[in-house]
Amino acid sequence: MACFLAAVPLFVACSRSPQQREARFIELGKKRLQTNDYVRAGLEFRKAIQTAPADAEPYYQLGLTYLGSGNRTLAVGCFRKATELDPKHAAAQLKLADIMATVNDRVAIADAEKRAQAVATEFPNNVDALNTLAMTELRLGKPEEAAGHLEQALARLPGDLESSALLMRAKLSQGDARGAEEALQQCFVKSPQSAEVALVMGRFYLVTHRSRQAEEQFRRAIRIDPKYGAALMDLAMTLFHAGRKDEAGPVFKQIAGLPDKSYQPVYAIFLLETGQRDAAIAELERLAKEDSSDRTARTRLVKMYLLAGRHEDAQRLLAGVLNKNPKDAEALLQRSELSLDAGNYRDAQNDLNLVLRYRPESAEPHMLLARLFEAQGHTLNQRQELAEALRLDPSRMAARLDLARLLIASKGAAAALEILHQAPDAQKRAVPLIVQSNWALMDLGRRDEARKGIAEGLQLARSPELLVQDALVKMDAKDYRGAHTSLDSVLKQNAEDVPALRALVKLYGLQNQPAAALGTLREYAARHANSAPIQNLLGELLLAAGQSAQARAAFTAAQAADPRFRPARLALARLDVSEGKLESAHHALADLLAGNRNDPELWLYMGWLANLEKDYPRALAYYRRVVDADPANIVALNNLAYLLAAQNERFDEALKYAQQVKELAPDNKGVDDTIGWIMYRKGLYRSAVQYLESAAAGQADPVIRYHLGMAYWKVGDRRGEPTLRAALKSAPDLPEARMAQQLLGAP
Numbered sequence: 001m002a003c004f005l006a007a008v009p010l011f012v013a014c015s016r017s018p019q020q021r022e023a024r025f026i027e028l029g030k031k032r033l034q035t036n037d038y039v040r041a042g043l044e045f046r047k048a049i050q051t052a053p054a055d056a057e058p059y060y061q062l063g064l065t066y067l068g069s070g071n072r073t074l075a076v077g078c079f080r081k082a083t084e085l086d087p088k089h090a091a092a093q094l095k096l097a098d099i100m101a102t103v104n105d106r107v108a109i110a111d112a113e114k115r116a117q118a119v120a121t122e123f124p125n126n127v128d129a130l131n132t133l134a135m136t137e138l139r140l141g142k143p144e145e146a147a148g149h150l151e152q153a154l155a156r157l158p159g160d161l162e163s164s165a166l167l168m169r170a171k172l173s174q175g176d177a178r179g180a181e182e183a184l185q186q187c188f189v190k191s192p193q194s195a196e197v198a199l200v201m202g203r204f205y206l207v208t209h210r211s212r213q214a215e216e217q218f219r220r221a222i223r224i225d226p227k228y229g230a231a232l233m234d235l236a237m238t239l240f241h242a243g244r245k246d247e248a249g250p251v252f253k254q255i256a257g258l259p260d261k262s263y264q265p266v267y268a269i270f271l272l273e274t275g276q277r278d279a280a281i282a283e284l285e286r287l288a289k290e291d292s293s294d295r296t297a298r299t300r301l302v303k304m305y306l307l308a309g310r311h312e313d314a315q316r317l318l319a320g321v322l323n324k325n326p327k328d329a330e331a332l333l334q335r336s337e338l339s340l341d342a343g344n345y346r347d348a349q350n351d352l353n354l355v356l357r358y359r360p361e362s363a364e365p366h367m368l369l370a371r372l373f374e375a376q377g378h379t380l381n382q383r384q385e386l387a388e389a390l391r392l393d394p395s396r397m398a399a400r401l402d403l404a405r406l407l408i409a410s411k412g413a414a415a416a417l418e419i420l421h422q423a424p425d426a427q428k429r430a431v432p433l434i435v436q437s438n439w440a441l442m443d444l445g446r447r448d449e450a451r452k453g454i455a456e457g458l459q460l461a462r463s464p465e466l467l468v469q470d471a472l473v474k475m476d477a478k479d480y481r482g483a484h485t486s487l488d489s490v491l492k493q494n495a496e497d498v499p500a501l502r503a504l505v506k507l508y509g510l511q512n513q514p515a516a517a518l519g520t521l522r523e524y525a526a527r528h529a530n531s532a533p534i535q536n537l538l539g540e541l542l543l544a545a546g547q548s549a550q551a552r553a554a555f556t557a558a559q560a561a562d563p564r565f566r567p568a569r570l571a572l573a574r575l576d577v578s579e580g581k582l583e584s585a586h587h588a589l590a591d592l593l594a595g596n597r598n599d600p601e602l603w604l605y606m607g608w609l610a611n612l613e614k615d616y617p618r619a620l621a622y623y624r625r626v627v628d629a630d631p632a633n634i635v636a637l638n639n640l641a642y643l644l645a646a647q648n649e650r651f652d653e654a655l656k657y658a659q660q661v662k663e664l665a666p667d668n669k670g671v672d673d674t675i676g677w678i679m680y681r682k683g684l685y686r687s688a689v690q691y692l693e694s695a696a697a698g699q700a701d702p703v704i705r706y707h708l709g710m711a712y713w714k715v716g717d718r719r720g721e722p723t724l725r726a727a728l729k730s731a732p733d734l735p736e737a738r739m740a741q742q743l744l745g746a747p
Contacts, residue, residue, distance in 0.1 A: 284301040
């Protein structure tokens with residue numbers, strides 16, 4: 001009997017129709033939503049969607065859930081799906097239009113206008129539809145139409161605050177301040193004891209530069225509702241910006257005591273803004289102590305400790321939290337950031353792996369792992385983590401942009417463009433995304449599309465990067481004057497903008513004016529003696545011009561301006577090598593490596609130097625470390641292959657690495673030489689000739705000429721002797737010279 005009774009609820013549940021089950025899930029979800037339990041509400045609405053996937057209502061309710069939890073991107077997706085399933089779902093259409101009306105994209109706003117217009121036509125008494133329609137018209141620069149629709153809304157619902165506030169904006173857009181004030185006065189007459197009306201009137205007076213009347217309205221709103229957070233905030237900010245900080249402080253303190261936890265940090269922020277850092281920390285410590293379970297308060301305190309350079313206090317706080325609860329994901333995330341900043345990569349990765357165990361659907365640990373792998377030079381791993389962060393949270397623009405940059409840098413501009421095109425609609429008109437799309441288009445040679453993207457971006461913001469892009473496309477079109485104008489605009493904003501200076505050097509080069517380029521850069525360097533990037537750029541230009549002594553002086557000046565400026569330190573080490581000062585270069589690189597032992601770029605330099613020092617086992621060890629960290633590093637793979645063949649006679653292993661390079665860079669002449677030399681050493685002379693001829697095409701490298709001449713000699717090609725003798729004449733001191741002489745001296 002007990003078993004039978006236990007089965008009854010299951011039987012009843014199974015006997016319900018899909019419509020009944022859907023209605024039940026929606027009802028439960030709405031109850032959860034009313035209590036702001038967004039996680040459980042979302043679960044119920046997803047069950048409803050599984051039960052009735054063709055119904056719009058559960059998608060609409062799930063959209064409201066995402067909106068309540070602050071995830072606008074997923075909310076937009078749900079509202080859009082609801083409107084696709086049921087174009088007459090008025091609530092979903094209006095919510096979608098409301099969100100679209102806030103983005104900086106005229107196409108999206110125009111779409112929002114059409115949706116709101118359709119609902120207003122279908123339901124002419126729907127005030128919400130009229131308000132949304134008016135909002136879109138205001139954003140599209142049509143204040144007269146907006147005012148007309150708002151007057152209709154107020155005729156249907158006199159004194160409606162939202163309609164009155166929008167009408168105020170419409171009137172102000174038309175330059176009708178009196179009409180704007182009259183709209184609010186009518187609202188006041190309708191609701192004289194409304195704190196919300198007083199707040200809106202106060203904001204109107206602020207916009208019209210009547211701060212005394214604004215203050216009166218904010219104080220009136222507070223008298224009506226002493227715990228009205230928005231009015232208290234506006235009053236405090238008004239006093240603060242008027243320089244009345246002694247009066248603003250107590251108001252901020254009052255706000256921090258409101259029940260709404262989102263207001264708790266405002267007094268600490270006020271203290272920080274007024275230079276009272278210790279008092280701000282004490283306030284945050286108080287908040288964290290009052291409610292030890294408030295992770296947001298603890299997070300703020302940790303960030304403040306870091307801002308103040310009190311890393312030990314931050315570590316101590318997190319250690320205490322994790323001693324009580326080792327599974328506290330927020331604390332683990334914060335501790336991983338501390339470890340990452342300190343260069344303790346192993347500890348950071350251990351903490352992040354734990355976070356992923358407890359929160360497998362969280363994007364944040366993947367973002368931090370991407371940072372960690374970037375610091376270690378593990379580019380492929382960095383790309384994987386960014387891609388996973390995007391999969392889990394498509395709204396993360398930083399992940400999308402970083403992933404696109406990495407793809408472009410690795411000759412994957414087409415893939416980068418696809419990643420950027422997959423951005424949520426609300427982000428597609430964001431300037432950083434437009435900028436990155438332009439770089440991808442330029443890398444692909446699609447100049448007309450890039451030019452259009454640059455023009456669209458410049459309409460939104462004249463950012464330095466867009467102006468540099470504009471200059472580059474104008475250079476391609478031989479519009480040198482236009483390019484110069486764009487670069488001047490950047491350098492007037494920031495004379496130390498190195499990408500703009502590099503573009504300026506390129507511009508002079510295209511005009512065959514190398515002396516002008518060098519002279520201009522000398523002027524910039526003289527005016528900005530303490531700018532390491534500019535001094536370093538001058539050094540690069542001088543080195544390219546063959547003025548190594550002056551280049552060394554410029555690199556030294558860059559290092560003096562910033563002793564930690566890595567490019568200058570590497571440039572000086574390379575100069576030492578070129579001048580035969582191997583011991584000095586070794587010390588410089590070892591010093592850099594001591595500061596960052598997990599840097600593959602430095603391992604690559606150390607391998608190159610060890611090879612020059614003829615310490616081949618150490619060179620091989622460094623190259624292997626680079627390849628282990630970055631299996632697509634072409635330079636390390638090629639050098640490793642060459643050394644294995646030349647010094648260890650491990651031809652099969654060498655060929656494996658060389659073929660990997662060939663797959664990654666089919667047109668690389670260096671790898672053709674490496675493969676050809678391996679074939680030569682294996683006795684496969686005819687195959688060697690094919691690769692070495694390809695390597696030598698258009699190249700004057702004496703090493704390649706030696707290799708090709710020896711291969712010709714072995715196959716009996718009469719070109720062998722003249723090729724070898726020419727190589728001996730140009731570079732008689734290379735190791736290959738002895739092998740060539742032995743061949744030429746053979747009977």
